[in-house]
Amino acid sequence: MSDSEIKNLFKRADAQVHIDEKRKQMAYQIVLMEIENQGIEKQRIESGRIEKQEIRQQEIDIRGVESRNTEKQEQLRMSVKNILLQQFQYMDKLFFYIYGGLICLGIIFIAVLQYTGVSQNEIITVCMAGAGILSITSIGVIDKMFFGKMAELGASCYFNTKQCVAAWMVISGMVNVVVLFLLAGYLNGFWRVGLLQVGLYILTPYLLSGMIALDILSMETGKKHSFLFVISGFLMSIGYGVIGAIPGIMFTAANRIWTAVFILSLLLFVIQIKRLFNRMEKGDVLCMN
16 A cells, blocks of 8 residues: 555544534633743743853852952961061060060179189179169160060050060069079079078069069159169169178078068069059059150
8 A cells, every 4th residue: 555545544533433522622721821931940940041151150260259359368367476566576676676675685794703712702792783773774674675665566456565575574483583693503503602591692682672663663654764763773772782781681680571571572573563554454554755
């Protein structure tokens, strides 16, 4: 059977089938609606996919911006050590040099006295005066650097004056302890003075002078403290000379007196430090003269 014969058979069969026009139209409408719904669903899927891609791209962009900002912040962020180093690099370090110079001059002066034939009492008196001047000088640096020359560091957002003063007192305290140990070793080794006596002879003047210097530092800001520091160092040195000239004051029998004065000086020294920080915290002692 040929193709034309088959087509004719289908035509005759279609002619014999009765088609309801209403149902045909209804089926046609249903097919159109289904096609339209499929198109809408397809568009919805496509739009959702596009939105997801856009959201994903936005997240990628945001992460990129945050990463770049973090890198910039890490580049700009400085450690506390670097901040301090930069602050100390640009500050006036004259009084640090004076402080270090006085220590060197004191060592040289004692070395010269060693070969001039001075007595034991005289060399002890010189060491007492040296310990007192060392204490006054280290506290005098606080007045010049942290209450005046170093006000920009004291007023910065990283540090305040109280922190700076505490840091300097710790640093200078460690330096002073090393110097005092050298003095103690010198007196014990070359002059055969007992360690207990050496400690009392060196630390007591150090604490007494420090107590006077802290009292000067706690005075109202705006006064000229430098003159008072110089005068106090001079007068205290004269006082130690007078004490050294008292007969028997360097003997072992006087250790009880030295011990009592040492304990009293230590207590007053701690009270003065606490008083200074309290006044700084209340604003009675400001960071600029």
